[in-house]
Amino acid sequence: MRTAVILAAVARVVTASAIPAFEEPASAHSFDKRDDFTPAALGGKILTADLYAGVAGLNQQLYQATQKPDQWKKCNPLNIVVRREWSTFSASEKSNYISAVQCMSKLPPKTPKSDCPGCKNRYDDFVATHIKQTFFIHNTGNFLAWHRWFTYAYEQTLRNECGYKGQHPYYNWPRWADNPMASPALDGSVTSMGGNGVAGCANQTFYGIPTNEQPLIKVPKGTGGGCVTSGPFKDWSVNLGPVFTDSLCTPPNPITDFMDPNFGLGSNSRCLKRDISAWTSSQWTNDEMVTKLLNSKDIQTFWSDMQGGVPAFQNNFMGVHTAGHFIIGGDPGSDFFTSPGDPWFYFHHAQIDRVWWTWQNLNPSSRTNAIYGTTFIADPTAPATKLTDKMTLGYAYPGELTVGEAMSTMGGPFCYTYL
Numbered sequence: 513m514r515t516a517v518i519l520a521a522v523a524r525v526v527t528a529s530a531i532p533a534f535e536e537p538a539s540a541h542s543f544d545k546r547d548d549f550t551p552a553a554l555g556g557k558i559l560t561a562d563l564y565a566g567v568a569g570l571n572q573q574l575y576q577a578t579q580k581p582d583q584w585k586k587c588n589p590l591n592i593v594v595r596r597e598w599s600t601f602s603a604s605e606k607s608n609y610i611s612a613v614q615c616m617s618k619l620p621p622k623t624p625k626s627d628c629p630g631c632k633n634r635y636d637d638f639v640a641t642h643i644k645q646t647f648f649i650h651n652t653g654n655f656l657a658w659h660r661w662f663t664y665a666y667e668q669t670l671r672n673e674c675g676y677k678g679q680h681p682y683y684n685w686p687r688w689a690d691n692p693m694a695s696p697a698l699d700g701s702v703t704s705m706g707g708n709g710v711a712g713c714a715n716q717t718f719y720g721i722p723t724n725e726q727p728l729i730k731v732p733k734g735t736g737g738g739c740v741t742s743g744p745f746k747d748w749s750v751n752l753g754p755v756f757t758d759s760l761c762t763p764p765n766p767i768t769d770f771m772d773p774n775f776g777l778g779s780n781s782r783c784l785k786r787d788i789s790a791w792t793s794s795q796w797t798n799d800e801m802v803t804k805l806l807n808s809k810d811i812q813t814f815w816s817d818m819q820g821g822v823p824a825f826q827n828n829f830m831g832v833h834t835a836g837h838f839i840i841g842g843d844p845g846s847d848f849f850t851s852p853g854d855p856w857f858y859f860h861h862a863q864i865d866r867v868w869w870t871w872q873n874l875n876p877s878s879r880t881n882a883i884y885g886t887t888f889i890a891d892p893t894a895p896a897t898k899l900t901d902k903m904t905l906g907y908a909y910p911g912e913l914t915v916g917e918a919m920s921t922m923g924g925p926f927c928y929t930y931l
């Protein structure tokens with residue numbers, strides 16, 4: 513029933529006379545490079561959350577065309593690029609993306625040794641930036657904007673420094689909620705981001721959320737936990753952290769003093785470990801959960817529920833953000849400081865961004881600039897985040913962006929949408 517209502521809404525938007533005319537037809541240049549894609553890759557499932565995303569995509573174009581004429585000149589359907597689900601990438605698109613990520617791990621770091629003794633490569637610059645800023649970018653008002661820019665910066669670095677030609681993929685959690693290891697992103701094949709870790713870490717029966725010591729939710733240990741030994745990332749080296757990990761099988765970082773500006777950034781090279789959890793994804797990243805999140809009436813509700821509700825993780829509720837990280841878990845996936853050390857991080861955060869983008873563009877005039885939260889992690893007494901607050905990405909990416917400039921995927925430096 514709901515599906516029919518949404519389809520009717522889509523049809524109304526499509527036929528609305530407000531759609532601007534273009535001198536040239538909007539070309540399908542971003543969609544037409546799939547050489548071996550079939551809809552069967554999507555498993556035949558139509559997700560309510562995806563229908564919402566479809567409405568949001570059309571809404572955003574109409575809103576920008578009619579309300580943001582200056583931005584519209586710079587970003588419109590003639591030049592906008594489209595981020596797609598990994599399962600819709602062709603084999604060659606997947607290989608190109610994977611090669612670019614591996615390329616980043618072979619380029620020298622830009623972060624000086626004095627700022628990151630353990631940084632070994634260009635990829636680590638991003639992990640180091642995330643570790644250093646963790647307290648100021650999670651459970652804060654800039655959480656969504658900062659991670660939008662961070663994911664974009666990573667995408668641009670893959671393109672500018674490693675020859676990647678495509679757009680960043682995302683992982684659509686609900687499509688694989690019952691069995692993440694069946695997804696083309698995590699099936700362990702040569703065109704995946706690697707699969708589960710081997711059985712390991714036997715001294716741990718659960719991962720505690722938010723901590724092992726005082727768990728509100730106990731994620732049972734799955735069939736993995738050890739090193740990822742198949743797929744393109746079997747030789748991937750995790751060099752930084754851990755800082756705050758629930759994996760007891762990881763050697764501690766040589767710099768553990770929280771007062772040291774380089775805490776967690778000492779050299780600690782080790783294998784990539786995962787413990788993929790359908791237990792987590794089937795409960796908190798399914799279509800019903802994502803749809804419920806998209807129905808949040810205001811930014812406070814959306815922001816809170818995305819991060820585990822208020823108070824966080826009570827009432828057996830993990831929220832899509834933490835649950836998404838625990839789809840893969842392991843090391844560094846379960847460590848919210850070091851989690852970008854697993855290249856799958858960016859698949860998850862592109863989907864976080866897509867869900868935010870969807871929510872924003874269900875009602876773009878009132879939601880594009882809606883923010884909630886403060887400038888310090890989970891501290892309601894810290895100053896509120898403002899749209900004029902500046903963000904930086906350290907040595908990972910040059911420049912400065914205000915929170916306000918990161919509120920629209922068609923504003924600031926951005927010009928992308930999601931399919």
Ligand SMILES: [Cu+2]
Pocket residue numbers: 642649650659848
């Ligand atoms: Cu983060």
